[in-house]
Amino acid sequence: QSVLTQPPSVSAAPGQKVTISCSGSTSNIGTNDVAWYQQLPGTAPKLLIFEDNERPSGIPDRLSGSKSGTSATLDITGLQTGDEADYYCATWDGSLRAVVFGGGTRLTVL
Amino acid sequence: QVQVVESGGGVVQPGRSLRLSCAASGFIFSSYAMHWVRQAPGKGLEWVAVISYDGRNTYYADSVKGRFIISRDNSKNTLYLQMDSLRTEDTAVHHCARSVSYVPSGAFDIWGQGTMVTVSS
Numbered sequence: 609q610s611v612l613t614q615p616p617s618v619s620a621a622p623g624q625k626v627t628i629s630c631s632g633s634t635s636n637i638g639t640n641d642v643a644w645y646q647q648l649p650g651t652a653p654k655l656l657i658f659e660d661n662e663r664p665s666g667i668p669d670r671l672s673g674s675k676s677g678t679s680a681t682l683d684i685t686g687l688q689t690g691d692e693a694d695y696y697c698a699t700w701d702g703s704l705r706a707v708v709f710g711g712g713t714r715l716t717v718l
Numbered sequence: 719q720v721q722v723v724e725s726g727g728g729v730v731q732p733g734r735s736l737r738l739s740c741a742a743s744g745f746i747f748s749s750y751a752m753h754w755v756r757q758a759p760g761k762g763l764e765w766v767a768v769i770s771y772d773g774r775n776t777y778y779a780d781s782v783k784g785r786f787i788i789s790r791d792n793s794k795n796t797l798y799l800q801m802d803s804l805r806t807e808d809t810a811v812h813h814c815a816r817s818v819s820y821v822p823s824g825a826f827d828i829w830g831q832g833t834m835v836t837v838s839s
Contacts, residue, residue, distance in 0.1 A: 610762070643818075643825035645763070652832060653755075653763065658818050658825035696763050698824030705777050707753065707765035707824045 612710035630697035720744035727833030740814030756810035
């Protein structure tokens, strides 16, 4: 049971938009920045979003992050088959004094 | 280029120990907090531990507290994870990762490919 809750799977057609949610609490998302990762099969995770909505260099602007209260979302527009991967949210939990991850969401591009 | 490379994984019996290393290059290692993150086969990401840039502060996941010790040698640009009293549930690919922020956060911008630890009798 992960501290952050993500839907196990989402799907959408190429070119469409998908939203992946990440729900937490006041001790984690409510007070600390959220990061998002993409993990392709057999590879290390790749940072997509940090500080809730900042993109590292090289990450396209069709990926965006937002946060409201104790929930965060990752939006991906203009879906491509190459976006099929597992996506994870993460943040610091001040009560646990630990980094917490969501359980991961598998994105399928139909 | 900026990279971290893990080593030291292997097959070990329950109750035994293993020490992982993570060699950093291409950046000023002593300026960054560093983390260990693991992933059991077919499972999600699990954070293990963090150490501050100067080694003075460490935090651990409850699942490894009292059994694992994270440390670093800034003169060697190397991060370590001493794993004692290993359990079958520690079986996972263990990644080291560089923290983006000076304050505690879940944002890691540089990841290694990981080293596999298998705990089995």
